[in-house]
Amino acid sequence: MTAVSAETKAQIRARKKADKIRDRHANDLPRSMQPSAPVKVLTIVVLVLALIYFLFPIYWALIASTKTPHQMTASNGVWFAVGLQDLPAAIARNYNVLIDYTKGMFWRWVLNSIIYSGVSAVIGTLVSVMAGYATAKFKFRGKGVVIGIIMASMLMPAALMTIPQYSIFHMLGISDTMISIIIPCCVSPFGFFLGRVYAQSSVPDELLEAARIDGASEARIFFTIVLRLLAPAMVTIFLFLFVATWNNFLLPLMMLSKTSLQPVTLGLYGMVSLATFNERGALMMGALLGVLPVIILFLCLQRFWQAGLAAGAVKG
């Protein structure tokens, strides 16, 4: 009895080991398709060179953010100008320059960016998903026309809309307010498209029918059942809108004149466009601190946006 179980244990262990080896090589190419050694080396060289191209500017910005204007021109461009033990002091110096230069506004700008991106992404996600659900699951008059117009607007160069938007908001007296940034950033034809594709594929009709038979109202069905099913799509749309708003430069440039309302991109641009500006190191520090929230968000929600991109690519 014990001998048998011991044998099975050994067998289980052996099978596990075999599985592990098989898993590790699951993606291996069959021998006939294995590339030759030179091809392999060449591929790796190309991939690494590309990685250097994409990461070098960020690395350089990191190094530059510790330098004074003099060190910027005089020192080695790819390494710190001071010894590692003096680095905290150099960082503190540039941080103070950054805060002085922006008259204490820097973190206010970052906060503005977070408010603009966060609020418009939340509202935009909700309305996109609702509209996508409406067109995927209901018949209503004018549906075909609505879908056609929204899809056509995906090909519209959106920046061109900024000028008439400004004129209208100016007439209404709401330019130079937070609303003037948030309203245009809420609307995304791409968000609608993604919401529609997801609602078509992941909300089963039977489930809706069953809920209706049970007497649930349409609003209740949407908020308790549909939103839960559409959660992955919502994260993708949220991120997409968040980044698009964060990166928008033309809209705040036109709409806003109060420095206290500026997003961080506009604030940094204001610094470089000053004729007297020469604190490039401090500016690089501002640039890096200013993108940190977006990078953190991306890393935290990695799983979702990758899945969302996949849906967009396959259905598109």
Place this chain on the structure above:
Amino acid sequence: MTTTTHAVAPARSAKPKRSGAAKRENRTGWAFMAPFAILFAIVFVIPIIWAIYSSFFRQVASGGGAYGGGEITNQFVGLMNFQYVVTSSRFWTGVGHVLLYTVIQVPIMIIGALALAMLLDSFIVKRVTVFRLGYFLPYAIPGVVASIIWVFLYNGQISPIVKGLAAIGIHVDFFNNSILIGSMSNITTWTFTGYNMLIFMAALQAIPHDLYEAARIDGANGFQVAMRIKLPNVRGAALLAMLLSIVGTIQLFNEPQVMATADPGIPKYFTPMMMALNTSQNTLTPGGDGPASAVAIMMALIAGVLAALYALAEKKVNE
């Protein structure tokens, strides 16, 4: 058959005379559609109508002396704003810049993204996550910030790239007029290649694996699989990415606007988008909403024509 259909979905079979259920469905559908539709109208539809309307007017100061002071009045000028745009050499120079930029930048970026995606998908490298995230990282950096960083990297006094090239005997001036467009293209390519690569990787991963198996049995090598199976299967994604990139480059604004801070030689009308902005802010004459709207409308028309031409060409190639 008919009776069951009727019982399950009365809305669908009762087309000629709308039943209560169909009416209710209509109402519910619009209720969910309404918030987006209203916002869409505010952000897209009304501004388009406004732009078309205002393009027939010009803002003229009346009453005041040479230094202004008079009232600004809207004057109907018919097609004069369009005539100004169509005959403006500034506008067409700007269009030329954008077209040249599109022709250089879009193919380089799409081909680069496709190549990187196929190399990462070829299973030659085991740890793809590092590469994937590394290539994608620039996408998280706003266009303006990316432009600022690259403008510094183009600056001969501080850039390790310019200094490094000079040390091996290559002297480049990234602000030189002959390569200025190339310098701008590089910024956009740097920002968006990783994003497009991820889309292509997603499309590649959606290819059914039995296709590879079949190819292997037929004796295809890795390169043949890439060219004959992978490439045709991501064509749809590539064409869509191309179309969206063309629409994106038409609105070229951030890169030249930031580069102009370091290079006063870049005029206020370098691209049509810059021209439209500066016209609407009265830093170019004629200024004001009317001429600015005319610039924007002309640009939208050109974008539409380009997109249509592209779609047509694509269809022709497909046949």
